Amino acid sequence: MASALDFMLAARRSEMQGLRSLELTCELVGCIGRLIHALQRERGFSNIYLGSHEERYRAGLDDLTADSQRMQQQVVECFARIDLESGCGADKARLFNHIAYVLHYFESFAELRRRIRLLQILPMDATRAFSRPIKGLLNVVFEAADTAVDPQITRHLVALFNFMQGKELAGQERAAGVAGFTLGYFDPAAQAHLRFLEDAQKRCFEIFNDYAEPGLRRLWRNLRADQTVVELARLRQVALRSSQASPIAPALAEIWFELASQRIDVMKQLEDQMTEHLHSQCQRKILQAQSDLDNHRALLKRLASLDEDASLLATRVFNLQSTDLDASDSLGGQLNRSVMDVLHAQNLRLQALGVELEEARRSLNERKLIDRAKALLMKQHGLTEDAAYRMLQNAAMERSQRLADVAQHLLNYAELLQGKAKL
């Protein structure tokens, strides 16, 4: 029969187990970051190849494909280490489902690459075919952040997820830019898309900035003042002023690609620092938890050995209950006080942990709200994702409200309008 002390120990072990599964999660997130980076490069360069139709780009493209394949293999190996029987609820179910998407998308890469090399696909379609698996991979990172059990690690994962998301938008911007510059101009839709990508990046990096460590924030500020970024901003202005009537020199495509790639490569370095930091944090936490667990076990063992006379213990527990104050006058009182102290301390710590975790997950919950509001607008007005996002963004600006608040209100009123609200 399990005793109070057994359950106290099981509580600790349960925390420990949560941290251990986080360790694999952090490793997975690192692998995913590297694969996304490789796919982003391959996506951008594929557009150069498709746009220029020049065979001299072929070898470079093959190198990038080989990189992607190597990274994909690492992700697949990481997936294979996940215990498929470990799931205990909808949280894990969501994670598994997103992994299933990713694996399903992986199966299409061989055909995509064949068509690119045969020039049998439009740049826009190639971009899309690369962007979906990347989005799927980011969803895996999102679920990893959403199911992490440690507040500090959750904060790191939230910062990292938003950074990766921002970097992906920068990658899409690179591809969109290459497509437009190669064509010689950007039509109004392409220009609107460029503006959307810039705004959406800004929002991601703001959240990154809210959640990242000061050291990483400093590095990010330095990067933003870099000459590459200034040059890119200039080229973006050229793109936004272009039209079919006044085309741009297609040679700018390669310059744009180089500059955007330089910026993204520096982002990747920062991302690598974050994954390393995450990994070491996770290991530090596990060591700490292991040492706490050992101490805890020793303490409980000591308490249990003192606890041979059951009736004496009962008197002690009861003393504490009935008076609360005068129980410290004897060894019995002291002992009992320490069982209660350990219980109380553990309880307060777990409560605080829960509050911090909720706090750390706030931006993830806001993202879910925004996604739901976007989906609602897309369905209601037959909009694209970009357009739905812009609609929300305009509403937020008009009302001087936060995007998440507008999304929440929109969803509330939608319930009311559709008669789903509780009366």
Place this chain on the structure above:
Amino acid sequence: MASALDFMLAARRSEMQGLRSLELTCELVGCIGRLIHALQRERGFSNIYLGSHEERYRAGLDDLTADSQRMQQQVVECFARIDLESGCGADKARLFNHIAYVLHYFESFAELRRRIRLLQILPMDATRAFSRPIKGLLNVVFEAADTAVDPQITRHLVALFNFMQGKELAGQERAAGVAGFTLGYFDPAAQAHLRFLEDAQKRCFEIFNDYAEPGLRRLWRNLRADQTVVELARLRQVALRSSQASPIAPALAEIWFELASQRIDVMKQLEDQMTEHLHSQCQRKILQAQSDLDNHRALLKRLASLDEDASLLATRVFNLQSTDLDASDSLGGQLNRSVMDVLHAQNLRLQALGVELEEARRSLNERKLIDRAKALLMKQHGLTEDAAYRMLQNAAMERSQRLADVAQHLLNYAELLQGKAKL
């Protein structure tokens, strides 16, 4: 190497496992309800025995003690069936810790009962010695509700938890009434306590009403119109008008106990219905999930058997990716569409589940907020729990705001005042 289909299946199994662990939880909650009920009766009757000093009550008390012990044994057996290694995070850790409290309290019962029989304890202290383990048991139910993975079951558990909490307050009211009537009067502190218990009950039953099924709500409304309740309200007025100067006949104690017990017994019947309903809901869900899982497995098997030519599948997936619309013109397109359809459907369902679950847990989160605000006020002003609650309640009334909103604002401002807020 696990495939997309393996992960899709694992997602389903993971949901299934969550439901299975819910089944044990629901059983545990039922056992806990029965133990609490027995302890409540024993607590109330102990006060009659302690107040009257009459030996004729002894046999009745012994019967109630035997009931409590039998129910306690069932709870302990239920605890023993919990897999102590199944924990995977802070959620389970909180549950285990609350169970440790309860087991620790159980050890004090023998001594408590010995002292009651020797009349070596004040009624107030005896009440407290029973009330703490009951509070501990209710905390276990709260954690069970907070970690349930199904929105509908969570709603039932929230309704049940609040009902049990309200019933416990009714039990405390019974004990407080017996103490005062036996003494012959209620001093101002005792009267304030009676008022607090009435208000707090009201709040619990309001939440019950928000979350319970219509059938249960109807039963509850009927109970409230019952003659017993009217009689009790009349006696409560007598208590609130009493003073040391104008005492009441101590014989009212037994009448009060009988009436309050009748009311609580009817509550117990309603509680039993809720636990039964919970149990059958849980089994229904498990059957449904099992049948879904079987269908899913068959579907995936069919898809996998069609999926022998990898390059063909790649073409299909890719077709879908690049055009989204014209992929349904072949068996390949159809097949691929169904893998994607299953993935999308599963994803949408899991998302909706997450939203519903959050919705169902809202009142639990509000309770956590209120508890934190209460703890803050108790610490800040050295108040009792009752007094801190009244302070919050008055603030809510003055501002015409909900209790949870006042608690949230209080906590926000406390952070600001203590310089913890993010600037």
